[in-house]
Amino acid sequence: MNLPGLFKKARYQRFHIEPRYYDPIKEDIENRTARIKAEMGLSDTETIDPGYKSKIEGSFRKNMKHATGSGVDQTVMLRLLIMVILVMMIAGYVYVGIEIFYLVLLTIPFYLWRRFKR
Incomplete structure (x- = not known):
């Protein structure tokens, strides 16, 4: 039972974060299916470059070459x-x-x- 008062009691703050996961296999499968659909003309979305590679794959190694x-x-x-x-x-x-x-x-x-x- 709460008694009336002049001041509000501070409530604890909740911290909620949704983690983001990177699955390289899933991204590779999505890229391949999108590329195949684009080649067959089944999708009206943007075409994907056939030489497309993952943006994350190997990006750290490239930056390390520039850093050295x-x-x-x-x-x-x-x-x-x-x-x-x-x-x-x-x-x-x-x-x-x-x-x-x-x-x-x-x-x-x-x-x-x-x-x-x-």
Whole structure:
């Protein structure tokens, strides 16, 4: 039994999501039947290219081919450089003290000046 009140009680929120499944066999069967119907002239829908392949099939491999190259090597080197700098700063702080941070702060403008000078 609910008593009347000034405020509404918060109800719990329900989360409902319908999962989407990808069935490559079913998609292949649908593509083949549509292609056969288009060749026989049984369907008035759009014709499907005979060389049609699934949109999802192999798309990740194609993107990975584009991703590999000089860009990936540069990001790996940049990460390595940042990691080495951080390790050197921590080691410098342990052995030298706070002065290592002042040294780094002095070298940053010099590096930027050299970088933009080119």
